[in-house]
Ligand SMILES: Cc1cc2nc3c(=O)[nH]c(=O)nc-3n(C[C@H](O)[C@H](O)[C@H](O)COP(=O)(O)OP(=O)(O)OC[C@H]3O[C@@H](n4cnc5c(N)ncnc54)[C@H](O)[C@@H]3O)c2cc1C
Ligand SMILES: Cc1cc2nc3c(=O)[nH]c(=O)nc-3n(C[C@H](O)[C@H](O)[C@H](O)COP(=O)(O)OP(=O)(O)OC[C@H]3O[C@@H](n4cnc5c(N)ncnc54)[C@H](O)[C@@H]3O)c2cc1C
């Protein structure tokens with residue numbers, strides 16, 4: 078299975094969330110906050126804190142720690158609050 | 163001039179506005195609330211200060227008076243309560259609704275409501291994400307909003323600054339009278355002596371007035387609001403669908419939705435609100451949430467993929483004729499009521515506090531109090 | 544008789560198993576794609592074939608014994624709706640890590656202990672190469688052990704309380720099974736020469752765009768920092784956990800009575816609401832074995848099994864004593880508020896700082912509702928799940944009395960967010976085939 082994250086292709090081993098893919102690839106953040114423009118990545122790891130948001134196929138506010146990607150998903154960094162496209 | 167000591171029972175926006183105006187007039191004021199301050203209905207709704215939804219009549223007069231009073235009052239309070247005169251946009255998507263809307267606006271204009279008919283194109287210029295299905299729209303530049311919890315707190319803080327007393331966690335259980343005059347409010351923690359009592363218990367005013375031995379009819383009407391995740395600026399005005407016009411004055415128990423979509427200072431979008439007579443039952447009803455969601459997505463299709471993070475609501479206090487109750491109780495000297503503001507208590511609070519104070523102090527009222535009097539059919543128990 | 548079990552962790556799995564054995568029709572609804580909850584991550588559990596398992600399915604609202612479910616990829620707008628009517632419901636929604644704020648805790652690279660554990664156990668992913676584990680409670684040990692397994696260098700494990708306090712609670716020592724498990728973890732740490740220090744904690748994290756170092760300090764019993772003991776440790780990740788917070792939204796939505804912040808249950812797992820049972824960490828924190836025993840008890844009671852599960856009931860009694868001792872031995876110290884700086888973020892979602900909270904309190908906010916609106920703490924996407932408890936505690940400490948509506952943070956009629964379009968097309972009634 079393959080997805081792209083910010084345009085870069087990533088192979089996804091079975092059983093891995095988007096957050097797992099990104100951390101394994103050495104990234105610790107992939108979102109910025111709405112007010113302070115601060116970087117965020119995983120914090121709680123189980124869908125509680127909403128820190129790990131990404132945009133998946135144009136839909137923002139997806140928790141990367143819960144989302145198991147599907148082949149071909151286009152994932153990108155979320156900048157603050159975004160509208161779906 | 164010295165007035166007898168006043169006890170205001172209920173610290174919602176109405177009680178707070180009355181207490182503020184009375185204390186400004188020189189009265190010694192104590193505010194009681196059975197719960198935390200301002201945590202009743204006034205913390206459970208939106209903060210719309212509207213004229214757009216009111217047809218000619220006493221409520222519109224009160225609303226216009228309040229609208230004039232708010233900016234000065236907020237200036238005096240000197241606290242940021244997120245006041246935003248952003249204006250309202252009422253849109254119709256069907257020909258019938260369009261006709262009703264334009265007729266309604268025409269009736270409002272002579273009363274002093276700034277109601278400007280705009281073309282669908284102009285509506286889209288104002289609200290780029292609005293549904294293309296709009297056939298008619300009216301822009302109401304006077305419509306404003308504020309943060310109800312913050313404004314209630316600011317009013318109460320002014321009372322305290324003037325030497326008034328705030329007593330959360332104190333439940334009024336009755337009145338002590340001598341020769342048919344109020345001499346004290348009974349509470350679980352003992353009597354609070356006073357010459358004047360204001361019943362401002364919102365949807366609980368009926369039950370409290372009964373405990374006071376002077377029952378009036380005020381009933382609860384459930385309302386629910388949805389809150390989305392924070393968004394980039396998406397909705398600029400308060401946007402209503404024109405069905406609003408019909409729902410407000412109706413006494414129908416069935417679920418009614420009058421859609422209002424608007425952004426808050428924090429970036430979230432509020433989607434209000436429903437009207438349903440279910441007593442004080444506050445359990446969640448998916449049917450209601452669904453109806454709200456449908457209307458909002460209808461007005462702003464872009465919201466379909468936006469997360470909803472919260473639903474909350476409260477009970478609008480209403481009298482059977484849907485007019486506020488502001489005045490003296492004819493059965494008991496010293497007992498006053500300020501309640502029954504239904505879905506507009508936040509907006510109407512400024513003028514209500516002022517009117518009540520004028521009546522209590524014997525000053526010339528700034529608008530005709532007769533329609534709001536207590537001894538009118540349906541209100542006196 | 545249909546029993547719907549919400550949550551597929553040790554408690555929910557045992558409840559489903561017990562209920563199906565007792566002859567009930569059982570539906571198990573769990574957000575995760577594989578059964579097992581937090582404890583069994585990475586080692587999928589077997590679910591009895593008679594149980595209808597709705598995986599990747601989240602209950603977002605409850606209307607009495609009617610459950611509204613969305614099934615499909617997390618946060619996708621294209622999930623399928625299900626509406627389930629139950630004769631009895633078992634809530635086994637578990638808990639999440641509690642983390643108390645400290646300067647820098649919002650930097651990337653600061654993880655909850657549970658997050659590190661879930662990534663290591665469930666996905667074989669290491670959150671860092673040089674890591675400090677800090678917090679309180681025996682859970683820190685398995686986390687450190689899992690990190691070691693995925694190749695992380697665990698520099699030290701910091702327990703803010705002292706294990707010696709366990710000695711005051713004989714029931715802890717009596718619970719040999721649990722101690723054996725902990726001893727195993729301690730053995731692994733020992734072999735890797737990982738120091739386990741008590742009365743010490745990470746009290747600040749440093750870095751620009753991610754954590755590069757932490758400040759470690761010795762603590763007094765109330766968790767205030769002992770002067771002159773601060774030292775800096777270079778890390779690329781830090782894992783913190785100060786106990787757990789139960790996931791209460793469904794229980795509160797159903798009107799279940801709470802005691803001390805957990806769902807109150809009787810000896811059969813029954814809550815205060817008829818037909819609603821609860822098991823596992825929503826009823827108290829005590830580990831996977833206790834959760835499973837509670838699940839077995841609640842599952843059989845929910846299915847009205849003719850025979851009470853005596854062995855499981857005994858295990859619950861024993862486990863609860865252990866759990867109470869754990870709680871007593873691992874309190875969260877009031878001195879932690881002294882770790883905060885004025886610009887420390889307390890509410891992560893809305894980026895509300897300790898100073899912002901102070902301003903709201905100075906302006907007269909004296910209850911949760913006002914505090915939230917005046918400061919915006921708890922109004923973000925997580926709806927106070929992470930900060931609610933801490934904001935209420937901090938305000939109580941500043942004001943000198945608890946807030947009158949401190950549990951207002953638990954009220955979340957929408958148990959989890961869903962898309963407005965999903966809400967707009969949700970069915971109101973159960974479909975026929977279920
Ligand atoms: C969903 C919803 C949306 C709304 N949106 C708007 C809007 O946009 N704009 C607007 O203007 N209005 C709106 N409203 C209406 C508005 O909220 C109410 O009209 C207003 O809050 C009523 O204020 P109140 O002070 O009369 O009542 P409350 O705020 O309910 O205050 C009454 C107080 O009395 C106290 N009390 C009760 N019994 C006792 C007792 N025995 N002793 C002591 N104290 C007691 C209660 O604890 C409470 O604090 C909305 C209402 C709802 C439900
Ligand atoms: C991140 C994390 C990792 C942990 N790892 C370990 C460990 O490795 N070892 C250990 O001893 N203890 C661990 N714990 C402690 C652990 O919580 C318990 O020991 C045990 O898993 C509790 O079992 P439970 O059945 O009560 O809840 P959980 O195992 O937490 O199971 C609850 C389940 O309910 C689901 N759920 C919650 N809400 C809903 C909803 N609305 N709809 C549908 N499903 C829902 C959750 O997704 C979850 O699958 C961990 C805790 C956390 C928070």
Ligand code: FES
Pocket residue numbers: 118119120121122123124125126127128129140141142143
């Ligand atoms: S890391 Fe907390 S929600 Fe994903």
